[in-house]
Amino acid sequence: MFIGTRPGRDDKPNEDYVIAALSATSVRAVLLDGAGGPSELPTGCHHGTPWYVNQLGDSVMFRLRDPRTALTTALAQAVDDVARLHRVRCDLDDPGTPSSTVVMVRCANGLVEYLVLGDSTFVADVGGKAETISDRRIESVGANLWQEMAVLPTGTPEHQAARIRFVENQRRMRNKRAGGYPIASNDPGAAYEALTGSFPAGQVRRVALLSDGATRYVEFGLGTFADALDLLGSATPERLFEQVRAAEASDPAGERWPRAKHRDDIAAAYLPMRLDET
Numbered sequence: 001m002f003i004g005t006r007p008g009r010d011d012k013p014n015e016d017y018v019i020a021a022l023s024a025t026s027v028r029a030v031l032l033d034g035a036g037g038p039s040e041l042p043t044g045c046h047h048g049t050p051w052y053v054n055q056l057g058d059s060v061m062f063r064l065r066d067p068r069t070a071l072t073t074a075l076a077q078a079v080d081d082v083a084r085l086h087r088v089r090c091d092l093d094d095p096g097t098p099s100s101t102v103v104m105v106r107c108a109n110g111l112v113e114y115l116v117l118g119d120s121t122f123v124a125d126v127g128g129k130a131e132t133i134s135d136r137r138i139e140s141v142g143a144n145l146w147q148e149m150a151v152l153p154t155g156t157p158e159h160q161a162a163r164i165r166f167v168e169n170q171r172r173m174r175n176k177r178a179g180g181y182p183i184a185s186n187d188p189g190a191a192y193e194a195l196t197g198s199f200p201a202g203q204v205r206r207v208a209l210l211s212d213g214a215t216r217y218v219e220f221g222l223g224t225f226a227d228a229l230d231l232l233g234s235a236t237p238e239r240l241f242e243q244v245r246a247a248e249a250s251d252p253a254g255e256r257w258p259r260a261k262h263r264d265d266i267a268a269a270y271l272p273m274r275l276d277e278t
């Protein structure tokens, strides 16, 4: 088993969060990629996105302990838990209130169950083939604004201004039924919009949870998802992070790989699913 995360920048706290637990009878893991947005934009929250993802991740893990609790229910309850914690002091109606992608897995009672909300990715080695589940609904929101940002060199004031316009629009569309996209924030109902499914445990050898900072490994053409599983399961799993950082450094202006941030937070979890091998 491996879990790891690294911040994208030295001067900003990590907004990715990953947590996992193995026991004799179950495997549970949750990975979150919080959306804090550029510091120029207000959020209405005194706690901040790193606090939000920590609270939400811990609450989800706690609620996943009972195998009778569905993954969607666990997430909905956890979203409600965190909303209660900061509703008193924070304006949860602010469009910039912290939000997060969620990818979670639980292996218990002969099933590997997963849930994906937002553009983090679940990878399962099913019968030797890497199956991937990622929720890309967010990408259809403001695609024109993304294009306007993508053509500008990363690190310039013009790119940052375009990124702010893109994020402001994304924030307005969070959990909007018409033309929007579901994400974990303060609406427990979003949990029921997540992509969910399961595999018989006997068919799944290993799984990985990846934030979009980590799936740059595949998007940048450094390897396939099967390669990512092999690397994360090797003696040197952090080489995946190092290879992504090296690729980012080789393209500082985002000409080869246009992106919102030069370096993004990275998080990954790798879990062997045969309990006797963990």
Ligand SMILES: [Zn+2]
Pocket: 044, 045, 046, 047, 048, 086, 089, 090
């Ligand atoms: Zn708050």
